[in-house]
Amino acid sequence: MDVDTVTLFFALLAGLAAATAILILVSAVTNDRFGVIGTLRPVSVEFAAAVAVTATFGSLYLSEIVGYEPCRLCWVQRAFMYPAAGLLVTALMVGRRQGRSGSSPARTLVGAAGLLAVVGLPIAAFHRYEQAAGGIGEFCDQDNPCSLRWVEEFGVVTIPVMAGAGFAAIIALTAVSLTGRTPIDDTQQLKPKASTEQYS
Amino acid sequence: MTQKASAPTDSGPNRLFLLAIGALVVVGLAVVAIVAGSRGDDGDVAAGSGDAGSGGDVVLDGQETADIAVAGDALPPLPEGVRIADATNDPAYGLAAPTLSGTGFDGGEVVIEDDGRPKAIYFLAHWCPHCQAEVPTIQELIDEGKLPADLDVYAVSTAVDRGRGNYPPSSWLQDEGFTPTVIRDDDAVSALAAYGASSFPFAVYVNQDNQVVARTAGSMEKGQLEQLWQATATAP
Numbered sequence: 001m002d003v004d005t006v007t008l009f010f011a012l013l014a015g016l017a018a019a020t021a022i023l024i025l026v027s028a029v030t031n032d033r034f035g036v037i038g039t040l041r042p043v044s045v046e047f048a049a050a051v052a053v054t055a056t057f058g059s060l061y062l063s064e065i066v067g068y069e070p071c072r073l074c075w076v077q078r079a080f081m082y083p084a085a086g087l088l089v090t091a092l093m094v095g096r097r098q099g100r101s102g103s104s105p106a107r108t109l110v111g112a113a114g115l116l117a118v119v120g121l122p123i124a125a126f127h128r129y130e131q132a133a134g135g136i137g138e139f140c141d142q143d144n145p146c147s148l149r150w151v152e153e154f155g156v157v158t159i160p161v162m163a164g165a166g167f168a169a170i171i172a173l174t175a176v177s178l179t180g181r182t183p184i185d186d187t188q189q190l191k192p193k194a195s196t197e198q199y200s
Numbered sequence: 201m202t203q204k205a206s207a208p209t210d211s212g213p214n215r216l217f218l219l220a221i222g223a224l225v226v227v228g229l230a231v232v233a234i235v236a237g238s239r240g241d242d243g244d245v246a247a248g249s250g251d252a253g254s255g256g257d258v259v260l261d262g263q264e265t266a267d268i269a270v271a272g273d274a275l276p277p278l279p280e281g282v283r284i285a286d287a288t289n290d291p292a293y294g295l296a297a298p299t300l301s302g303t304g305f306d307g308g309e310v311v312i313e314d315d316g317r318p319k320a321i322y323f324l325a326h327w328c329p330h331c332q333a334e335v336p337t338i339q340e341l342i343d344e345g346k347l348p349a350d351l352d353v354y355a356v357s358t359a360v361d362r363g364r365g366n367y368p369p370s371s372w373l374q375d376e377g378f379t380p381t382v383i384r385d386d387d388a389v390s391a392l393a394a395y396g397a398s399s400f401p402f403a404v405y406v407n408q409d410n411q412v413v414a415r416t417a418g419s420m421e422k423g424q425l426e427q428l429w430q431a432t433a434t435a436p
Contacts, residue, residue, distance in 0.1 A: 009233035016229060043218040050222070067365030069327070 003066050010058050011153035014162040017051055017169035024172035040173070041180040045110055048173035049092055052085035052113065055166040062159065068150040073127040077163045080120035084170060087113040107178060114174030117167040124164030131158055264360045264368045266384040268302035268391050275396040275404075278415050282398075284424075286414045293413065297321075297406045298394045300356070302383045305370040310383040312354050314410035318432045321404045322355045322380075323392055326372050327364035328400035330419035335376050337422050342379060346426050348433035350408075358385035358392045359400070403428075407435040 027036040040047070059078060062068045070078065091109035130146045149158045275292040278285055287293050299313040312321060322338065324331040341347060355378070357369045366372050373382060385391045395404050398417045405414040405428055413435045414428060 005233050005236075008236055009230055012229040012233055013226065016225065039218070042215045043222065046219060047222060067327075067367065069329070069365050 006061065007151045008153055010151075010162055011157040013054060013058075014157055014165040018165040020047070021165070021168035021172040024176055028175075037176050037179075041176050044173040044177040044180075045088060045091055045095070045106070048110070048113065048170045048177070049085070049088035051166050051169045051173070052081060052088050055081050055163060056085040058162070059159075062150070068159075071146040073123065073130065073146045074159065076123050077120055077127065077160065080116045080123070081163065081166065084113040084116040084120070087116070088170075088174075110174050110177050114171055114178065117170035117174070121164055121167040121171065124160045124167055127160035128158060128164065131160065263305075263307075264357070264362075264370060264384065265387050266303045268300055268384065268386045270298050270300060270390050270394045272296055272298035272394075274298060274394045275412065275415075277396040278398040278402075278417055280398065283418050284414065284416050284420075290412070290415055292396060292415060294411050297404060297410050297412055298391075300383055300391050300394075302385075302391075304382050305357070305373070305384065310354075310381055312383060316408055317352050318350055318408050318435065319352045319354060319406045320429060320432060321395070321406065322353070323358050323385075323395065323397050323400065323402040323404075324355050324369070324373075325359040325361075325400045326357070326366045326369035327359075327361060331401040332366060332372070334401050334419045335373065335378055337419075337425065338380070339376060339378055341422060341425060341429070346429070348429055351429055351433040353380040355380050355382045356385050356391050357382055358389050358397075360385070360387075405432040405435075407432065 023036055024040065027034065032038060059070070059074070059081070063070050063074075087109045091106040091113070094109065095106035127146060131149055133147065151157075151159050151162075273296070275295055275298070279289065279291070282289055285293070296314070297312075297319075299311070301309075301311045301313075304310045312319065322334070324335065326332075338353065342353070347353065355373070357373070360369060361367070383391070392402070395402070396415070400417075401419060403416045403420075404412060405416075407413050413432055416428070420428070
């Protein structure tokens with residue numbers, strides 16, 4: 001499979017990620033009228049982990065196999081995407097070990113990943129701005145400018161756009177996961193209530 | 201909201217069904233990319249055959265660097281921080297450009313020498329993003345007929361590094377449809393050193409008497425390139 005095909009695939013995945021984020025946002029605004037959030041919630045962490053892991057290995061493919069040298073802003077985005085992937089995969093493993101993906105430690109990990117994505121998204125947006133503005137930009141050196149568009153699909157989807165779509169999807173999916181109440185949470189909340197009644 | 205949220209819980213079948221749907225969508229996108237990618241390849245082939253009519257594909261000899269002979273005194277280095285050096289700030293201004301004798305990517309002999317014609321000589325590194333940006337700009341100007349009839353454009357493929365991006369340079373320049381004559385620098389970057397390069401892309405402009413009239417470091421805008429070409433072609 002040649003590089004053009006792979007980058008086109010990445011661009012399509014980015015479109016899917018962006019569409020997911022927008023769908024969740026619209027559903028949240030409309031009070032989940034069509035049940036999208038409720039439908040996605042059981043697999044929201046899995047999907048978020050898939051997005052982060054795909055973004056991680058996608059960026060490594062572009063830099064280590066294709067040879068696109070990451071600029072400084074690319075590295076900053078990696079600093080937020082890679083740990084997010086690790087946290088989300090760990091959250092899945094912790095959740096599975098405890099029998100439920102909505103366990104408290106897993107929720108903490110999911111929340112941390114969501115926060116990383118919240119920081120990563122504006123950096124990706126700034127990188128895209130640097131690309132649109134052209135020139136070398138203040139953040140990058142002359143030999144490896146942030147403004148360079150190694151990939152450009154559909155005239156607009158560059159690497160930071162892909163990263164931004166990934167961050168947006170992770171934010172939306174982790175929010176869906178965290179705003180839901182799972183059976184284990186209900187159980188944990190019931191226990192202290194029961195014991196309080198016992199002592200009163 | 202809470203009731204709606206807790207309805208589809210972590211139940212196995214529902215969860216697996218959703219994961220399967222997600223996987224199917226991703227596989228579908230992969231198929232779309234492969235189909236679209238293969239169609240794109242067909243387009244490239246057609247474009248390539250079009251190019252062949254206007255000059256033919258170069259048969260590469262597989263070597264990215266080659267021996268190169270440098271004759272004449274080396275030019276002094278371009279002062280640090282200077283992007284466009286001319287009569288006012290270039291210690292090489294008016295000095296004779298060294299003669300380069302070597303080969304192109306097809307193994308054919310290439311000589312850049314005092315032949316009574318003004319020249320623009322570009323030193324390009326395959327891994328340098330600015331070089332990657334400048335090559336299409338140069339070609340665009342040539343395709344638009346902006347190259348003065350009295351000016352010859354040469355490129356020196358230099359600083360080749362197998363471990364860095366966009367390797368090999370021969371494929372890169374061929375893919376770009378780069379038509380100027382290209383000469384290969386050697387592993388010791390002898391040509392680059394002889395012309396006093398400071399960064400990439402580095403360009404040297406030489407008048408009809410083989411004297412340096414300008415040197416530039418870093419990429420130039422299209423308009424700047426055109427101006428430099430015009431000035432070099434008519435330089436005394």
